[in-house]
Amino acid sequence: MPVGSPGMEVAGTPPETYDVIIFSAQDQRVFARYRGTQAI
Structure with a gap:
C-alpha cells in the first residue's frame, strides 16, 4: 500500500x-487515481 493511502498515513511524509x-477476465484498467485520500 502506498504511503498516505487510508490506513497507511505516516506523519511528516507526503x-x-x-x-x-x-x-x-479480458481486461484491466485504471478506475481511479488518488494522492493520499484525495481523488485526482
Missing part, C-alpha cells in the same frame, strides 16, 4: 499517488 485498478 502522500504518494496511486491508481485503483479494476480487473475482468
Whole structure:
C-alpha cells in the first residue's frame, strides 16, 4: 500500500499517488487515481 493511502498515513511524509485498478477476465484498467485520500 502506498504511503498516505487510508490506513497507511505516516506523519511528516507526503502522500504518494496511486491508481485503483479494476480487473475482468479480458481486461484491466485504471478506475481511479488518488494522492493520499484525495481523488485526482
